[in-house]
Amino acid sequence: MTKHFLLFITLICGLFSAQQNAYYQQFAKYKMDIDVDAANYTFQGKQSIDYTNNSPDELNVVYFNLYWNAFKPGSMMDQRVQFQGKTGDSRLNVNGISRLASIPKDQEGAQNIHWIKQNGKLLKFEIQETIMKVYLDQPMKSNSSTKFTMEWDANIPMQIRRSGRNNREGIDMTVTQWYPKIAEYDYDGWAAFDYVGREFHAPFADFDVNIKIDKNYVIGAGGTLENPSDVKGYTDSPSIKADKNDKVNWHWTAKNMLDFAWAADRDYSVESFSVLNGPKVYLVYQKSEKTKAWSELKPYITKYYQLMNAAFGDYVYPSYAFIQGGDGGMEYGMCTMVLGEAKSVESLCGLMFHEGSHSWFQQMMATNEPMYPWMDEGFTSYAEDYVMYQIFPPKEAKPNPFINSLHAYEKFTKSGLEEPAVWLGDHHDNGTAYTYSTYVKGETFLVELGYIMGEENLQKTMKEYYNQWHQKHPTDRDFIHIAQKVSGMDLKWFHHYWINTTKTIDYGIKNVQYDMTSTTITLANNSQVPMPIDFNVLLKDKTIVNYQIPLNLTRTFKTKDINGDFKSLAIWQWTQREYTFTIPYTKDQLAVLGIDFSQRLADVNQADNIVEVK
Template sequence: MNSNRLLLSSLLVFFITSYAFSQNGYWQQHAKYVMDIDFAVAKHQYIGTQTLVYTNNSPDTLTQVFYHLFLNAFQPNSMMDIRSRTIKDPDSRVSDRIQGLSADEIGYEKVETLTQDGKPATFAVEGTVLEVNLPNPILPGASTTLALTFQAQVPKQIRRTGRDNREGIAYSMAQWYPKLAEYDYMGWHADPYVGREFYGIWGDFDVTIHIDSNYLVAATGYLQPTKPTASAKKTYRFLAPNVHDFLWAADPDYRHTTLTRKDGLVLNFYYQDGPATTENWQQLPAIMDRAFDYINANFGQYPYQKYSFIQGGDGGMEYPMATLITGERTLNSLVGVSVHELMHSWYQMVLGTNESLYPWMDEGFTSYASDEVMNYLRSQGLISGSVESDPHLNDVTGYLNFVTSGMAEPLSTHADHYTTNAAYGVGSYVKGALFLYQLQYIMGEQAFKAGLLRYFNTCKFRHPTPNDLIRVMEKQANLELDWFKEYFVNTNHLPDYAVTGMEEGKRKQTIVHLEKIGVMPMPIDVTITLTNGDQLNYTIPLSMMRGAKVQDGNTTFSLAPDWPWTNPTYDLDLDIATKKIARIEVDASHRMLDTNRSNNLLEAANNK
């Protein structure tokens, strides 16, 4: 793709989204980066220049800006080091490893000069944050040019970024440059880096890298032609429009293969040949091609023209147009990590949530979608394993078991401030996935799937919040859903409903007695199985939903009267003779996060 087309495409998206956002009061900042990096392989160091055009679309006048200097976290006694050594359940990839780094193994970013529109700015470094006092305030609607020079050292690979990972990849260059912090309706987000999540400004990147000529570079963005020089180094230039971060990786032994999909999207695969990689990486392109088909149809159309799967890093980590993954895996594991990181292109790279505040909106939603994609790939015989009738039920069981440990924390917890890695992991990945799964139960499958696509198309290339998602789903299902978000995100409360009995009424009908035992209210599905084997399905909505689902997959529900959330009991009046009822079950699908299923079923023979 040539640079003129890229520029026009980027400007078109910027002006269209800016106009749309201005109509509803929404705004977001914009950054245009131009960086030039000269890399010294022998020292694992580089020097760089950065010119950044920053547009203040906020209604506020800014007198300061802040940059993230992520590499500074990889130094003994940094906040990340201390946090990793003192948390109750340290990540084994980090633990106390930062403390043991020598001077030539640490990471650092040192800003040497910084100007605003040509005038020197004063700045100070506080750990992983650069604090800048501007010589001129940035007025609402104004743009300014921030230019800096810096030098940096690549740390030994520990977490996400670094050199010489355990599989022998030379450089995994994530979070490698001075990155301007985001400013939004909540103010600045200059969080110290302790190894968790990220949040970036939407913008455009023009990055030039000079590195020894025997290295192959993989990166975010589209590779541009460069003129040959007499230098011993090779020059790579990448343009990346409408993204909020930039990744690159380099290794002298990378093998690079491509697959061009029918829609024109180019899939790139970078890996080292070897007995633990080659066979599975050769099978990966065809499988990921099919994965893209399913994802585009069910979660929204991928908006870029390139995606790269790059061996590197220390597990799996997502970036715009690319992922870093360790590559020495079984085929199923390789596909699994590739699918998960790819799904982040929807939930974080295009729907650019603040991961620090809402880690469950990227990790959880990605986990939900990944389960769907993997089940599809199994159904097509592309990977081994049994096809599941519902790939999310394991999350229900797993989360309910975790709750009994007493370690669960509300999803509203900031990602950096969970007291244990377990609580962060289960909350962000599992309960976050269950947020969508419970919405599907409440709304019905058809409305939910349509709503998820609507969410993508409404909020892409912006910074959606939980409220944005809920409003989209409310419009799609014609329901009020804010109550669900408040309970599920801000508390640890869960539902528990019971069938306590049934009796014959005055009209020879059946009255089913139900009880709300748990704190969290939910709409209730009740399945009545008759003695002849027929089943009748009823849904009891909450009055505060202002509506109810009628169809859920292949199941059609009869609508029962509302259950006010304040009422501890409810009588379901059925125009059916009691003697014709064999059993009654609450949530026969087992989808609801009911903490005690032993009281969900009543067999007629056991009714007292």
């Protein structure tokens, strides 16, 4: 064997190894010192960031997000709200008129960068509204680290969306997406998305945050409070030591999270309890008649974490805070900001369980939300319905926990407004279309997978997804890869139809022919999305007989499901518009014939799915 041949083999092996280990993720360590002027809703900020480039690429620039620069007249967010009008987010407009257009100058959002340095050397930077592009003094080589230091000041905006001051529930400050936040860099490049109202993305990071604020304030945050005895609200007898300006320092830390968020109010109460094999939970809210439901939450939240850990993988962080923040609900690292006022415990739990489930499908399996919002909001909605169905069983029997979403999807497809889920989150032209493509189509994506490959395989897929990808940045391709490995099926076709198109499922019973010893049934595919079909027969003696018609596209076929045993019929080719089969039952034996008694198939026309035999 020649040296040249050995060298060739070594190079080939090296390339193969590089391809096999192509995944990487960046990492940052933030240290912040924040001095809050509560009376004027401003603060001065200093921070250092130890940033590690784990990519194979040399970086000559870095990008930061400056989200609060969106909250002012004429911003891109304002322009987008005006374009969408009444079809956009109702929290951003009144009767189709942008609320951003009328923010007083002193209540605009602002993040003003004084300077930024790399290893002590001043850097050139340019502000592109909510994006800051920074030109490095020294390129960052692969597998190297650098230190950024910077100073800035900020103006906390009027609360219109997520962050802000003096919201309608009377919370003084909701401080989220509030610091110059380094953007994520991965195989697709910098995630330098302008902020016009939708989702966020970031590298995992450690946080060490000092917040100096008036001594009468209580802070709720997503992290570990390192000095609870020095501040108001967290111990029975705090030893508050204010400085000459009557301010106290709150010291928070957090490990391996996407962000750090906090809120401050003079009337917050703090309650806490620990979940067995789960996090310590904090409830931070203003006690009043309108928030009395908060006092009843402990057993429901405890059960929530037990169900989530069992179904989707263990919550890895030490605590979680539910904080009355004033604008709907919005998830952050180890906390969520939610509306405090609630009509019932159940409605409050529904909100909290949705936002809390983002800890799995935004924080731990940290997909690029601006690119794949359906993987976050949709999977989170699935988890919400899954746990709510068990914690608050419906008063009237439902065929499955997701039936309301399936019915809503079926109704919306008739509106003509549907947009593909593959679209970038901020680039949907219609706010309702965004909701359905992201929340509803993302949720029903999992419902349909359970129908195609069986619920047991779906459950295994969700756990394996967690095992392989928690505290990483997965894509839809990674999820489908796991689903295919677990089920043995080809599922790429379904992913394509459901996410990349607005094509629909519509199967129906076209004809039933009764004979002396049997019944022959003809089904029709009346739309564009092919599916395997579960066909069920209810006999007059109340026995249910289950059949499965495999679809050739999956190559491997379902062997069991929630309906119990079933009989497999001949394959239905996806190009074939009709399918005929015979069952060994006569008319006087039959009560009901139907497509999918479980009602998981997202069929947009249910009227022709059932035949009552009379």
